[in-house]
Amino acid sequence: MSKERIQISPDLFDIMPAEYQDLVRRATYGKEDRGWKDIGMAKELIEEHSLCAGCPESMAFRYILASLPNPEDTVMVGSTGCTSLVFPHVAVHNIHSLFGNQNAVASGLKRALSLRFPGKIKDVVVLAGDGATVDIGLDMTLQAWFRQEKFTTICFDNELYANTGGQESGMMRKGFVAKMAPAGKMFEKVRLPEIARESGCHYVVNCTVSKPNLVEKVIKNAVYVAREIGPTYVQLYTPCILEIGKNSMEGLQEMRDAERPTERFAYKEYISDQAKELLAEIAAKEKEKKAAAKKQLAGKEA
Amino acid sequence: MKTTRYEVLPGPEHFLPPAAASMGIRLPDPGQAHIHGRIVPEEEAMEAAARQFLSAKVPTIFPGPLVLWAWNEKAAQKAKAVRELYETIKECVTPAQRPMLIPMPDYRPKYPKINPEIEINPNHPNLTIWHNKIDTCMFVGVHCHQANLSLKIIRGGTNCYTIAMCAQAGHEDAMLSFRDATAEKILRLAEWVKKLKGSVKPPEE
Ligand SMILES: Cc1ncc(C[n+]2csc(CCOP(=O)(O)OP(=O)(O)O)c2C)c(N)n1
Ligand code: SF4
Ligand SMILES: [Mg+2]
Numbered sequence: 001m002s003k004e005r006i007q008i009s010p011d012l013f014d015i016m017p018a019e020y021q022d023l024v025r026r027a028t029y030g031k032e033d034r035g036w037k038d039i040g041m042a043k044e045l046i047e048e049h050s051l052c053a054g055c056p057e058s059m060a061f062r063y064i065l066a067s068l069p070n071p072e073d074t075v076m077v078g079s080t081g082c083t084s085l086v087f088p089h090v091a092v093h094n095i096h097s098l099f100g101n102q103n104a105v106a107s108g109l110k111r112a113l114s115l116r117f118p119g120k121i122k123d124v125v126v127l128a129g130d131g132a133t134v135d136i137g138l139d140m141t142l143q144a145w146f147r148q149e150k151f152t153t154i155c156f157d158n159e160l161y162a163n164t165g166g167q168e169s170g171m172m173r174k175g176f177v178a179k180m181a182p183a184g185k186m187f188e189k190v191r192l193p194e195i196a197r198e199s200g201c202h203y204v205v206n207c208t209v210s211k212p213n214l215v216e217k218v219i220k221n222a223v224y225v226a227r228e229i230g231p232t233y234v235q236l237y238t239p240c241i242l243e244i245g246k247n248s249m250e251g252l253q254e255m256r257d258a259e260r261p262t263e264r265f266a267y268k269e270y271i272s273d274q275a276k277e278l279l280a281e282i283a284a285k286e287k288e289k290k291a292a293a294k295k296q297l298a299g300k301e302a
Numbered sequence: 303m304k305t306t307r308y309e310v311l312p313g314p315e316h317f318l319p320p321a322a323a324s325m326g327i328r329l330p331d332p333g334q335a336h337i338h339g340r341i342v343p344e345e346e347a348m349e350a351a352a353r354q355f356l357s358a359k360v361p362t363i364f365p366g367p368l369v370l371w372a373w374n375e376k377a378a379q380k381a382k383a384v385r386e387l388y389e390t391i392k393e394c395v396t397p398a399q400r401p402m403l404i405p406m407p408d409y410r411p412k413y414p415k416i417n418p419e420i421e422i423n424p425n426h427p428n429l430t431i432w433h434n435k436i437d438t439c440m441f442v443g444v445h446c447h448q449a450n451l452s453l454k455i456i457r458g459g460t461n462c463y464t465i466a467m468c469a470q471a472g473h474e475d476a477m478l479s480f481r482d483a484t485a486e487k488i489l490r491l492a493e494w495v496k497k498l499k500g501s502v503k504p505p506e507e
Contacts, residue, residue, distance in 0.1 A: 015365075
């Protein structure tokens with residue numbers, strides 16, 4: 001599979017809007033080592049987004065879309081929330097599901113794709129907010145993990161319901177006061193990464209999106225493990241700057257503050273033994289490939 | 303009981319026009335087409351569509367994803383035929399007429415706003431029709447559901463005449479619909495346009 005599949009009919013090429021011509025000419029479909037470094041160098045799979053200016057969700061989207069190992073054969077499943085306003089601008093197949101149903105929809109989709117295209121790699125990636133993942137969709141989230149469905153669940157955790165104006169979410173930290181939750185949260189933040197591990201996820205990471213190279217590695221690992229072994233879960237802090245009263249330049253610092261060792265988004269990962277083996281194999285192959293490329297380059301220079 | 307037959311005519315019909323199928327309009331059989339909901343032999347519809355193009359101020363073709371993207375050789379051939387039809391219309395109309403070829407690259411709603419000069423979208427096709435003052439259009443290569451959506455919105459909110467060059471069983475919601483579209487069929491329509499050149503009254507300025 002590669003970019004070859006994504007071609008405009010030659011006789012109508014000139015009438016296509018520029019962003020589609022660019023996608024065909026300069027996007028990274030089919031590029032084996034695609035990653036965050038392509039940002040700014042190649043056509044991204046996201047057009048202008050419709051999030052608030054400076055919203056860290058936009059960074060997260062860009063890094064994730066640049067890191068998907070197989071975008072031309074990936075279907076993303078979204079849910080209602082700020083993220084759902086971005087999907088219309090994304091050049092990866094995607095399905096919008098009824099709020100909270102994303103992991104149920106992804107389960108059916110992944111199974112259907114496996115039946116329809118046996119032997120072909122088809123990745124399914126869920127991307128939804130914390131409200132969709134842990135509150136209204138918790139049943140669907142957990143049941144998909146219990147059933148060992150082979151897809152990745154990514155949660156954009158902004159610790160509240162941003163799209164509807166700031167209601168309390170299970171992911172909100174204790175004591176936090178939001179615009180539509182004036183009494184303050186009375187309970188602890190739900191420990192979904194731990195729940196994911198106990199529910200059968202083979203690769204679980206909790207972090208922020210302050211470092212694009214880290215996001216790339218995590219997303220690739222999560223997709224590879226889901227493809228071969230079983231469910232994976234990535235929880236990313238994408239603070240809602242609007243709700244926590246920060247301005248558009250302050251999102252990055254907010255994430256850096258939240259990832260300090262004692263904070264809620266200190267890097268945390270759980271990897272099952274099976275997944276560890278797979279990731280070690282992949283790393284060894286990559287090392288081999290790099291060494292071979294280096295050798296070839298040295299041969300050319302000599 | 304007295305009944306009046308529903309006709310699929312240019313609008314604006316009203317905000318939510320009924321699905322033509324719910325008003326008793328049925329689809330043509332192979333070899334047939336429909337004009338305003340009346341089943342006719344395909345050749346009759348060819349002539350009517352060609353006349354419609356030649357008498358319009360802004361005759362427009364809207365190719366959809368099934369022909370814009372080269373999924374396979376057939377799709378690319380259809381795209382070639384669409385181009386040929388457009389070039390033929392351009393050659394056969396007067397300088398005062400303004401033929402257009404505007405793509406519907408995919409079905410995503412366009413935020414924050416569409417550029418109606420260069421594309422059309424099934425969620426708000428009326429914007430492109432209004433902006434370019436399109437009075438006749440033909441859809442080709444648009445998936446059924448999205449075509450029906452567009453056709454209904456256009457019939458509801460504009461006075462544009464709609465033609466569907468459908469690759470399946472046709473569209474009740476178009477004012478004129480072909481079925482089983484192929485590259486050859488599109489080229490046959492181009493031949494009809496050539497044949498009728500000069501014999502159709504151009505639109506009044
Ligand atoms: C079934 C259903 N229930 C409720 C809503 C209303 N709703 C829309 S967005 C939203 C909250 C989204 O919160 P979250 O998933 O955290 O995403 P965010 O906007 O914070 O990124 C809610 C409750 C809905 N659209 N559908
Ligand atoms: S409301 Fe918050 S989460 Fe949503 S786009 Fe704006 S800053 Fe981002
Ligand atoms: Mg949220």
